Amino acid sequence: MAGLSISGIASGFDTDAMVKAIMDQERLPLSKLASQKTTLQARSDAWRELNSRIYKLKDAAYNLQSFMTFRAQKVSVSDEDKLTATASAEALLSSYQLNIKSLAQAHSVASKLIDETTTLSGGTIQLTINGESKEIELNPEGDTNEEKLNSIARQINDAQAGVTASVIKLANNQFKLYLTSKETGEANALELADVGSNRALRDLGILDEGGELAYQVRAATDAEIELNGDASATARRASNQITDLIPGVTLTLKEEGTVTLGVELDQDKIVQAVKGFVDAYNSVMDYINQHKTFSYNEVTKSGNKGALFGDSSLMHIESQIRNALYQTVEGVDPSAGLLSLIGIKGASGIEGAKSGRLEFDEELFKTKLDSNFDDIAKLFGATSDETKGIFTRLHDDLFEWTSTDGVLKLKTNTIEREITSIDEQLSAMEDRLAKREEYYYAKFMAMEKALATIQSQATWLTAQIGALSTTWKR
Incomplete structure (x- = not known):
């Protein structure tokens, strides 16, 4: 409407500026509502990102309570030019001497x-x-x-x-x-x-x-392998890839000759799983700390609230995750009965304690694995019995929170409904304000028209009075 108006022709007023000043006042509730939407959108985004990080933490906790993680095997072969091998969790921990007397060949x-x-x-x-x-x-x-x-x-x-x-x-x-x-x-x-x-x-x-x-x-030939120097323990197979000679071990024969093969626990997989959990845990804690705090700037005398500042659900989630790591498990030797005793402990110092972050002492953890392997497996929940370890319990909680009807989804859904409601209000207010702006321009235009009429009449009267004055002088 302002673009079609002719400002102050009769009155000399800046009509556009006057209407803008009026509309700025009338737009204050709309601006306040838009600000509320911005705040809600920031909260929604924060909850979505937190949900993503907690989901990764759930997967990391699952790996630590997995029987397969603690039963992962690795194979060492003295000469991989002659033979390569892989092992599954079913493989027995042992060593073997294999004499590859012949390879399987295709006719x-x-x-x-x-x-x-x-x-x-x-x-x-x-x-x-x-x-x-x-x-x-x-x-x-x-x-x-x-x-x-x-x-x-x-x-x-x-x-x-x-x-x-x-x-x-x-x-x-x-x-x-x-x-x-x-x-x-x-x-x-x-x-x-x-x-x-x-x-x-x-x-x-x-x-x-x-x-x-x-x-x-x-010629068509079978592979022939002699085990542990025992001529009576010679196996024949049609393929050079053998899966049924040593339980849980897959062999790939490449050349004739003698090799030594060893199957042992792959502790590196457990260590990497712990590192993955610590990283995921710290990522969650860092994000919570970033969005739950209130900071005050002494220079500008202003404060800045995190997107989730004061949210009771966030406080509950943080508390639950922290407390989960300080639990004990029945039947675990006291020397390995707490995560802190095996190298998974809270960050050091006052700031470290406030942050809730974890630190991982890899050397201590490896030492404890050597001396208390079964205890650590039980503490984590990576056993075949029904004992629920620390990470089994934590995984169950995180699974519930990240499910389709979990607290994290409910939080984002609630906020999204509020945003939708505000969008509807904003749309209605924009329509009403547009009509109000048209109304004010119409009023000012009517005023300009009235003033123009008055000015025209005044000009005519002035001319008439001037004419009468001239006549009287004659």
């Missing part, structure tokens, strides 16, 4: 040298692997023997019979066809035959005229 056969003088006939062949037979129709296609040989390889591969066919070019117009079993082991040896009177495999030179393999590139 491979080859054709004779093929050139342009070689006759390549088609026909049906039979391929048998591990007792399963499949007939494949070979139809050499192309103008040259190279093209025909490639078409034969393609037809064999398309049959998906458990064998890979490939063509190698040895020299100009000299080729060989190789057939290799996809699986290693003696049981997966290739058995080949021409069906009926067909000569496809004999023309290729894979079979001799008697129907036997003419050229074997590599």
Whole structure:
């Protein structure tokens, strides 16, 4: 409306400035409401971020009360060029000497040298692997023997019979066809035959005229492993990846030779899990401290409140998390009965105590793991019995708080409803203020019009009086 007005033509008043001054006063409630929305939005954002950090703390607590964390194993191998290995939680703590006497190999056969003088006939062949037979129709296609040989390889591969066919070019117009079993082991040896009177495999030179393999590139063999120097304890497997020789251990054989393999607890995984928890815990405490405080600036004589200052729910959450770490667990040796006794303790100093942060003494923790492993596992809750350890209890609380109907979600939902209500009020107030502004401009325009009329009449009267005065003088 202000952009369409002509300010003070008759009155000389700055109409825009006067309307603005009036509207500034009328907008005060709207500004106050907008300020409330800003405060609520800051609280909502703070609760959302806190929820995210507590969710990460929940996951970190879960890792510490997990049986799998305390039963994680690691494997050491004396020569990883010969063998690599991994271990699961089911592996027994022990050491082994493994003599890899032979590796499992895939059976491979080859054709004779093929050139342009070689006759390549088609026909049906039979391929048998591990007792399963499949007939494949070979139809050499192309103008040259190279093209025909490639078409034969393609037809064999398309049959998906458990064998890979490939063509190698040895020299100009000299080729060989190789057939290799996809699986290693003696049981997966290739058995080949021409069906009926067909000569496809004999023309290729894979079979001799008697129907036997003419050229074997590599025999099908099993892996053979001798354990702990005991010749009577020799195992044979069809694959070089072995999962059932040592319970919980997966072996990958790479070369023949003797290696030593050891399975031990992976304490580093436990240490890393503790570090992850301490970091997540400190992240939560830092965020709470940042948003719960009130600071006063002596220079500006003004105060600054955190977004969650004075929130009772926040105080309850902080108290619950802190107190959870000072609990005890029945049946744990007193020397390892508190987190502070095993290297997980409150930050030192007055400021450290006020912050609620944790410090982690890694060396002390490792020492306690060596001497009190089972006690620490029980203290954390990482046992197979029904005892609830410190981190089991904490995880349960955090899980409840971060659930869809937990306190953190309820807090953000409540604030969001308040923000929605304020948005509706702001929209209604904006509409009302726009109408008020139009009203004031209309009033000022009416005043200007009235003043213009009065001024016009005054001008006319002045002219009339002037004319009468002239007449009287005559």
